[in-house]
Amino acid sequence: MIKLVDGEEFSIIAKNNICFVTLNSATTKNAISLRMSSIMQSITIEENGNPSLFEKFINEQNCLLIVVKSDVEGIFSSGGNLSELEKNEPEACKYYSSSIKAFCKLLHSTNAPSVTLLSGPSFGGGVEFALATDYRWGIGKSYDFHFTQTKFGIPTGWGGMLRLTELCPQLSPRKVSSIILGKLKFDNSQLLNLGLVDKEFNTKKACQTALDEWVHHILDCPKYLIEELMNRKNIENLTDLEEYDTHIFNKYFLKDEHKIRIHKFLSSKKKK
Numbered sequence: 001m002i003k004l005v006d007g008e009e010f011s012i013i014a015k016n017n018i019c020f021v022t023l024n025s026a027t028t029k030n031a032i033s034l035r036m037s038s039i040m041q042s043i044t045i046e047e048n049g050n051p052s053l054f055e056k057f058i059n060e061q062n063c064l065l066i067v068v069k070s071d072v073e074g075i076f077s078s079g080g081n082l083s084e085l086e087k088n089e090p091e092a093c094k095y096y097s098s099s100i101k102a103f104c105k106l107l108h109s110t111n112a113p114s115v116t117l118l119s120g121p122s123f124g125g126g127v128e129f130a131l132a133t134d135y136r137w138g139i140g141k142s143y144d145f146h147f148t149q150t151k152f153g154i155p156t157g158w159g160g161m162l163r164l165t166e167l168c169p170q171l172s173p174r175k176v177s178s179i180i181l182g183k184l185k186f187d188n189s190q191l192l193n194l195g196l197v198d199k200e201f202n203t204k205k206a207c208q209t210a211l212d213e214w215v216h217h218i219l220d221c222p223k224y225l226i227e228e229l230m231n232r233k234n235i236e237n238l239t240d241l242e243e244y245d246t247h248i249f250n251k252y253f254l255k256d257e258h259k260i261r262i263h264k265f266l267s268s269k270k271k272k
């Protein structure tokens with residue numbers, strides 16, 4: 001196990017080809033503290049064209065998945081740290097939201113797919129943190145989203161409104177605004193119906209088994225294929241994407257690796 005961030009309330013470790021981003025602040029229901037935001041800022045910054053420390057960690061530790069999770073029972077995250085925001089001057093918090101937002105954006109921009117494990121409620125910015133990953137998996141049925149930002153007189157600040165439309169195109173910007181204004185709550189079944197949560201597991205064990213299986217299948221892919229397929233995220237135009245997909249298929253079709261794997265598969269069937 002290799003650590004990038006070795007905090008009590010916030011840790012980032014690599015284990016068995018998975019990067020675990022863990023929230024663990026029981027006393028604040030996993031509110032994102034000023035200290036956590038400054039750590040996020042330090043590992044997100046790209047300097048002189050070099051990758052951020054987080055991306056460097058993902059690549060160097062060969063992390064094939066990023067898993068965001070809470071180690072506090074009964075909560076994913078209560079969002080912005082209200083007591084710190086109350087007692088600190090604006091000057092002390094001037095990079096707070098932008099740092100968290102930049103880390104949220106990075107969670108769906110590296111070459112490793114990312115998934116948030118939800119086993120409890122998320123509030124305000126905590127929902128935005130959960131929306132930052134590519135996928136969301138529910139464990140049990142007690143996870144839900146509470147859009148509470150406007151209770152405090154502000155809209156979302158960590159990219160959550162944009163992510164809602166990105167993840168759920170039928171939620172138009174107009175609908176998203178009405179969700180935020182209405183301080184709506186989405187329970188587990190609504191989140192599954194909207195596709196904001198992709199899978200639901202009965203137990204943590206079943207979820208971990210699915211994560212291990214996912215990593216196993218990615219590990220089985222040639223490294224070149226992982227890089228080529230994850231590069232698709234940089235191509236916005238569908239025509240360019242179609243051209244790219246055709247190019248990479250023709251690049252590897254019936255080349256050595258393809259033929260070797262066909263041979264292995266057919267040989268294994270003959271042995272049965």
Ligand SMILES: CC[C@H](C(=O)O)C(=O)SCCNC(=O)CCNC(=O)[C@H](O)C(C)(C)COP(=O)(O)OP(=O)(O)OC[C@H]1O[C@@H](n2cnc3c(N)ncnc32)[C@H](O)[C@@H]1OP(=O)(O)O
Pocket residue numbers: 026027028029031078079080081082083084123124125126148149152154155156157158
């Ligand atoms: C752009 C993001 C935006 C921003 O940054 O402005 C936000 O995210 S604003 C924050 C949005 N969050 C919320 O609306 C959730 C606020 N918290 C609650 O509604 C409740 O605390 C809840 C439902 C999470 C838990 O309620 P419960 O009754 O089970 O426990 P307590 O309320 O007694 O809380 C226990 C303990 O945790 C502290 N706590 C909870 N939430 C936060 C928070 N967001 N920031 C800081 N601390 C939080 C709470 O103060 C209690 O501590 P204690 O020392 O015992 O008083």
